[in-house]
Amino acid sequence: MKALRLRTWKSDPVLEELPVPEPGADEVLVQVGGAGACHSDLHLMHEFEPGALPWSPPFTLGHENAGWVHTLGAGVTGLEPGQPVAVVGAWGCGVCAHCLAGVETYCERPDLAPVPSGGGGLGLDGGMAEYLLVPGARHLVPLPEGLDPATAAPLTDAGLTPYHAVRRSLAKLTPGATALVVGVGGLGHLAIQILRALSAARVIAVDPRSSALRLATESGADAALTPGPATAAEVRELTHGVGADVVLDFVGSDETLALGAQAVRQLGDLTVVGLGGGTLPFSFFGVPYECSVQTTYWGNRTELVEVLDLAARGHLTVHAATFPLSQSAEAYARLARGEIDGRAVVVPSRAYRP
Structure with missing residues (x-):
């Protein structure tokens, strides 16, 4: 599959070919239908020094994502292949007091996570790719009826x-x-x-x-x-x-x-x-x-459910410019030049492929 990768700090991302991930126990493989290009990614690419964060490149960009459940790992229940979902972006350890309270944005023990990171696109591979591996069903929210992944993706952060x-x-x-x-x-x-x-x-x-x-x-x-x-x-x-x-x-x-x-x-x-x-x-x-x-920093799963509901009922409309995955680097370049009003959204897939 193709993926937009940040290879090193203070560099521009590069589109590369990677193998499609296979989900392990409790993991879910999502076929990406939309990935927002966030202005904070520009800071991530060009301003951070080695050692500034507990994680580092290389990784696939894209921390606001939505798509379709593609493959379920062993032990995952409550989801079905083909089901449209939004991805909760912050992936904490899952066991500290804040994570157990549902606010993984403020995880206090990232050292207890299998791999220290801020989430997909933040140390771990994100959604600027054809597929995204999500470490647990708790990080997925089923989309309300009428809301497609390309529309929902920027709502996971920009909303x-x-x-x-x-x-x-x-x-x-x-x-x-x-x-x-x-x-x-x-x-x-x-x-x-x-x-x-x-x-x-x-x-x-x-x-x-x-x-x-x-x-x-x-x-x-x-x-x-x-x-x-x-x-x-x-x-x-x-x-x-x-x-x-x-x-x-x-x-x-x-x-x-x-x-x-x-x-x-x-x-x-x-x-x-x-x-x-x-x-x-x-x-x-x-x-x-x-x-x-x-x-403030991001939001939690419960709030994302509420945001998606507002959008599905017509109270939120994302003003977006869309790009195919092949033009994902250009999306960031235009964002950096101030040429994007609203949000830039990369659309790797237009429809679910079993």
Whole structure:
């Protein structure tokens, strides 16, 4: 089979030929129908040094995946060949307190996993391939009726990550509240839709690209702003001088973190999701009184079930550009050049093949 591989840190991925994996006990082989190209993969390819993570290349890219159950390993029950499924991306040890609570994103004992990794496409082989080996049925969610794998794949991260972030601040997103979404890319445009689906809060979006601002408006934003020296003041003007109750920063640069700190309301939440590498100077008077500054990482299986349900019922629509597997490296190149609005999705298979 063909697979897009990261051979070494600080390199571009290469399409290679690999044998089709065979599932062992408790494993499931998935025929990949969709794999999202995530901006965080660009950081993974070009910014990490050897030894920075407990795992390293070579591995197949692609950590947001969906497809069809192809082959079941010994002991796997509850799934059938041909069944469409989404893949839960974070694969923890399965035995620590967090994993047992269903939040494998925050696994505390990766050393207990058979192979230390962050999941498929994060140390272990991911979904930018014709087939993906998944270590356990607990990492698979059957797709709701009417949702195909190519559509579902980006929801496993680009939908799940903002959903988790919004849910964390949901108590503050009351009618009359305001949410500020900074960065309207693959995650940001879905964050706007999630805010619309879960709350009655006003939504303001910020992005330097005119195409992204159009996407923000199409996704349901009440206002779309271009970043600049006056942006925080514009946010406060739109919120009658008080600022945003919740700021969701999907960029994470010095500039966007500074904007968030200037625009957030007292008692508000400033949530950093993006991996832009920025820092926020923190002091007593550096942010409004009792503002909570927090990070989030991905989401859990239960939340993914809810995200897929929202999409199946028409509340979430992924704005996506699709690429065949043969053009998967080009998908990342276009993403790096800022030429993708929404999400880039690689589609290795259009239909299930027994």
